[in-house]
Amino acid sequence: MSFELPQDLKARLCGLASIGVITGAGISAESGIPTYRGKGGIYDDPEQGDRTIEALSAPTLRMDPDRAWQAIAKIAGAAHGAKPNAAHYALVEIERKASRFFLLTQNVDGFHAQAGSRNLIDIHGDTFKLLCMQCGWRGELGRVAGHEPCIQTIVATGKAPLCRCGGTIRPDVVFFGEMLPMAKVLRLHAEFYDNPPEAVISVGTSSMFPYIVEPVLLAAQRGKLTIEINPEETEISAHVDFHLKAKAGEALTAIAHAL
Numbered sequence: 001m002s003f004e005l006p007q008d009l010k011a012r013l014c015g016l017a018s019i020g021v022i023t024g025a026g027i028s029a030e031s032g033i034p035t036y037r038g039k040g041g042i043y044d045d046p047e048q049g050d051r052t053i054e055a056l057s058a059p060t061l062r063m064d065p066d067r068a069w070q071a072i073a074k075i076a077g078a079a080h081g082a083k084p085n086a087a088h089y090a091l092v093e094i095e096r097k098a099s100r101f102f103l104l105t106q107n108v109d110g111f112h113a114q115a116g117s118r119n120l121i122d123i124h125g126d127t128f129k130l131l132c133m134q135c136g137w138r139g140e141l142g143r144v145a146g147h148e149p150c151i152q153t154i155v156a157t158g159k160a161p162l163c164r165c166g167g168t169i170r171p172d173v174v175f176f177g178e179m180l181p182m183a184k185v186l187r188l189h190a191e192f193y194d195n196p197p198e199a200v201i202s203v204g205t206s207s208m209f210p211y212i213v214e215p216v217l218l219a220a221q222r223g224k225l226t227i228e229i230n231p232e233e234t235e236i237s238a239h240v241d242f243h244l245k246a247k248a249g250e251a252l253t254a255i256a257h258a259l
């Protein structure tokens with residue numbers, strides 16, 4: 001059975017030209033990727049949660065890269081073998097239909113790019129993109145053995161991958177205690193603040209960070225259409241025009257059809 005949008009939402013979606021979307025871990029949950037802060041998420045674990053956050057911090061990456069990579073391997077290992085789901089593909093369809101579209105994601109699983117989203121701001125980076133901390137070499141994290149550095153080898157050995165120059169390789173993601181990449185912050189400001197879209201859709205995020213919450217609240221203040229898709233209540237639920245407590249794949253597919 002497909003999900004039915006409220007009639008008044010359908011009416012407002014019809015003919016929309018510009019849309020900004022914000023996604024969090026919830027959108028990848030349907031691909032089998034664990035969420036971070038949500039119920040049962042990686043950081044929600046009472047015994048391991050804080051230790052995982054510590055392992056994914058800038059000081060750990062410097063002092064004990066093997067430990068940082070063991071935590072990364074857990075996250076990348078979950079994404080490896082999983083695939084983008086209906087929600088990621090519905091966003092590609094929405095981008096195709098809208099004359100202006102942009103997608104801000106907090107996810108590091110690379111699924112939006114893999115599905116085919118184009119105007120993408122992956123504010124926290126992509127686990128499958130690599131960077132040498134010493135010489136600046138850039139490359140991709142291999143998904144199968146033989147394409148080193150490879151996720152399977154790292155999971156098996158628990159060792160941080162090394163560059164040919166001898167330097168430690170890191171994933172091109174933002175660790176705890178690191179700044180957001182300035183170029184991406186500027187893009188997000190230009191898209192959401194300087195020239196706000198007609199509608200902002202927030203999908204599957206617990207909305208903890210100000211840069212995730214503010215674009216939605218600002219759009220609501222300016223009388224733009226605001227939609228939240230999340231089975232749980234969050235900080236923004238009371239402020240949006242429509243809170244759809246539905247699966248991301250069903251709700252976004254319905255929205256793509258209504259445009």
Ligand SMILES: [Zn+2]
Binds near residue numbers: 135137165166
């Ligand atoms: Zn290097």
